Amino acid sequence: MSPHPPSPDLLSPDLLSPDALTPDASVRAPGTPAPYAGGECRGGVTTRRDTARVALALTAAGAGAIHLALGPEHLREWVVLGAGFYASGVLQLLWAGALVRRESRLLTALGALGSLAFIMVWVVSRTSGLPVGPEAFAPEAAGVADLVCVALEAATMLGAVVLLRRPTAGLTPARRHVARALVAAAATVVLGSTGVAVAAPGHAHGSAAPCPARAVPTGVDANHNSADDGVEAFFACQLRHEHDGGHVGYRPQPLR
Numbered sequence: 001m002s003p004h005p006p007s008p009d010l011l012s013p014d015l016l017s018p019d020a021l022t023p024d025a026s027v028r029a030p031g032t033p034a035p036y037a038g039g040e041c042r043g044g045v046t047t048r049r050d051t052a053r054v055a056l057a058l059t060a061a062g063a064g065a066i067h068l069a070l071g072p073e074h075l076r077e078w079v080v081l082g083a084g085f086y087a088s089g090v091l092q093l094l095w096a097g098a099l100v101r102r103e104s105r106l107l108t109a110l111g112a113l114g115s116l117a118f119i120m121v122w123v124v125s126r127t128s129g130l131p132v133g134p135e136a137f138a139p140e141a142a143g144v145a146d147l148v149c150v151a152l153e154a155a156t157m158l159g160a161v162v163l164l165r166r167p168t169a170g171l172t173p174a175r176r177h178v179a180r181a182l183v184a185a186a187a188t189v190v191l192g193s194t195g196v197a198v199a200a201p202g203h204a205h206g207s208a209a210p211c212p213a214r215a216v217p218t219g220v221d222a223n224h225n226s227a228d229d230g231v232e233a234f235f236a237c238q239l240r241h242e243h244d245g246g247h248v249g250y251r252p253q254p255l256r
Contacts, residue, residue, distance in 0.1 A: 046173060047172060048170035049163075049170030051174055053103055053163070054100060054183050055159070055182065055183060055186035056099065056159040056163070057095075057096040057099045058096070058183075058187055059152045059156045059186075060092045060095055060096040060099070060153075061092065061093055062152045062194040063153045064088070064089040064092030064096065065089065065093070065198070066152075066194055066198060067085045067088045067149065068089035068090075068093075069145075069198040070085055077135075081133055091114065095107070095110065095111050105164065105167070108160045108163050111156060112161050112164065115153040115154070115156045119150055119153050119154060119157070122150050125139070125140055126141075126142050143200060144196065144197055145198065149197060152190065215230065215235065216230045217230050217231055218230035
């Protein structure tokens with residue numbers, strides 16, 4: 001009897017099978033980071049993370065729909081501003097669709113940063129006013145539509161941050177009826193709030209104070225432009241809000 005066990009045949013079919021040549025995904029070298037938990041959603045909502053991902057996409061889609069709905073109003077105010085609203089809406093809808101299909105760390109980070117940027121622009125426009133445009137540095141009053149939109153964007157940003165900070169959370173299987181109920185509830189809330197925002201009257205530009213009812217001469221010409229300040233303020237308000245019938249106190253007046 002030979003003292004050494006027989007060596008395996010290097011040409012053995014068992015050693016050359018695909019299973020033998022495929023590395024075990026559960027074995028990683030020390031220091032190698034775990035793969036990102038996000039994956040492609042081909043089998044529907046199967047885990048709790050899938051449920052959260054779809055709900056997050058719905059909030060972004062709702063904000064995008066509001067941007068698109070307000071596009072024509074802002075396009076009449078300033079072409080660049082209107083184009084920005086359309087671009088924002090399209091980007092948010094595209095991001096929502098991409099997130100439903102597949103979650104990735106880059107995509108989630110872009111959603112968080114993009115939502116933060118939208119919120120910051122809104123805060124500037126309501127506090128100091130945007131530094132460009134026909135109404136530069138004129139703060140706008142907050143309205144129903146923009147408040148709902150910024151709330152949806154805040155929810156999108158916070159949800160994306162949670163997914164980024166907890167890449168392996170929510171991977172346990174979700175009960176199908178519970179997942180469907182949660183997604184349906186999220187869709188109802190987003191669609192309802194979006195509908196309310198779109199149906200709300202137009203937002204007010206500049207100060208929320210009403211426009212003058214008529215041109216009243218004041219005898220003051222502070223700008224030294226040979227125009228009475230009272231008359232100038234009346235016509236300036238007329239021109240500024242000629243497209244905004246929802247402006248507080250605004251009533252179109254015939255020019256005589």
